[in-house]
Amino acid sequence: MNSEFYKNIANSTAYRASREENAHFIFTNSHLFPDLLAIALNTADKNHFKACWILELVLEKQLHLLTNYLAVFCKNIYKFNNESALRSVSKICMYLSQHITLTSLQEEQIIENCLDWLIQENRKVATKAYSIRTLFELGKKHEWIYPELKRILSDDYMKYSAGYKAIAREILKKIK
Incomplete structure (x- = not known):
């Protein structure tokens, strides 16, 4: 897990500009997509909902990034509350x-x-x-x-x- 990236997620806000900045970071660092997804899927993590906000914006433009993780995503969506x-x-x-x-x-x-x-x-x-x-x-x-x-x-x-x-x-x- 990239600790600097996690810190960016933890410090993000609901403002569109904040979420877009983090989404853009993923677009330019796609190797961090698995980290973003892991944080989003970890509902025990207090920042998972922020990761979900960013994930939504990333997938809105690059849905193919989820292709290799579809099974994991679909298997875990029931956990979200x-x-x-x-x-x-x-x-x-x-x-x-x-x-x-x-x-x-x-x-x-x-x-x-x-x-x-x-x-x-x-x-x-x-x-x-x-x-x-x-x-x-x-x-x-x-x-x-x-x-x-x-x-x-x-x-x-x-x-x-x-x-x-x-x-x-x-x-x-x-x-x-």
Whole structure:
């Protein structure tokens, strides 16, 4: 583990500029990507959610960096509980569902976690929104997802914010 890089993560903030600076560091030092992923996946590390923020920005532009680590990532996403980390992880799941060919097991792991995040009432809308988009994408391959997604979105429609309602309307319109 590169201690200077870890220190950069620990000192990063939620400000976009801070996260982008660390993401740029990974772009120019891609050999440190495994370290970033290790910190992000270590939910016992008090800075793992900061690593998730950076990981999200890195993968938004260079999703291929996760290719060799897909199995590890998908196997461990159930461990995330920190809402700040979950927002990033659910967005990464969305990227994966849209742009990467996943194995059946990886799809199953992502689907299971997205459904869990979607039905848990204490989850933030952003995590739910990315989960909805991920499930919609994977539902193109797994026909059982759309009826389940439709039921959840219809049942939960009145419980959440305008943002949730907007994504629910959009997806319900697409799956009818």
